[in-house]
Amino acid sequence: MAELVREIMIDATPETIWPFLTEPGKHIEWDGTVAEIDPRPGGVYRVLVAGQHQSAGEYVEVDPMRKVVFTFGWEQEGHPIPPGSTTVEITLQPEGDKTRVRLVHRGLPDDAVEDHGAGWAHYLQRLAVRVGGDDPGPDIGPGAGD
Amino acid sequence: MWGRELPATDIADHFAEVTRSAISQHLGVLKAAGLVIERRDGTRRLYRADRAQMKKLRKSLDDYWTTGLERLRDVAEAAQREKEKR
DSSP: OEEEEEEEEESSOHHHHHHHHHOHHHHTTTSOSEEEEOOSTTOEEEEEETTTEEEEEEEEEEETTTEEEEEEEEOSTTOSSOTTSEEEEEEEEEETTEEEEEEEEEEEOOOOTTOOSHHHHHHHHHHHHHHTTSOOOSOOOTTSOO | OOSSOEEHHHHHHTOTTSOHHHHHHHHHHHHHTTSEEEEEETTEEEEEEOHHHHHHHHHHHHHHHHHHHHHHHHHHHHHHHHHHHO
């Protein structure tokens, strides 16, 4: 399984940035056209992107001004990243007057050529569990449960 | 499945606890999503991963989060400037 990491320096304090991650009205100023978010563990995360792509998941961890973790996927029939199948972690790290914002999206289908099937087997297994209606649990990568 | 085609039965052998019909169903989902390519050889169905599609999926996510964070920076920095004006 692969992860995607993105970082950006923002010339603002964590206190200024935090509401944009946790308040629906502010969230749509940067991500989504409709946001239904309830930032507490177990709370819903639903962000409609570009008016047509529904992303969905739920909050796992909410540490005010520091970190937010939620599960993530797309509610589209047959989409390879179904709701709840991946995890997004956003952390805010103050550096002087600025804040380093780091986003890590974990549990993505692996696109590594070197991976001879372990990633796939892992992914298929998660998919199998999901399609069966159960929760495959947090993704800790291939190898652990295969 | 990455480097070579595999029949569904071989793929199913990786999952002792999952039935073959369930595996076929899942492969159907991945096929519909464009992530695997199916080829028929007589009565057998062979599958391989579609790397180009996987790369496309990866790129669309890269773009989604990169654009998102840049927009977050823009709105947060504007909010910060507003705060400091007051």
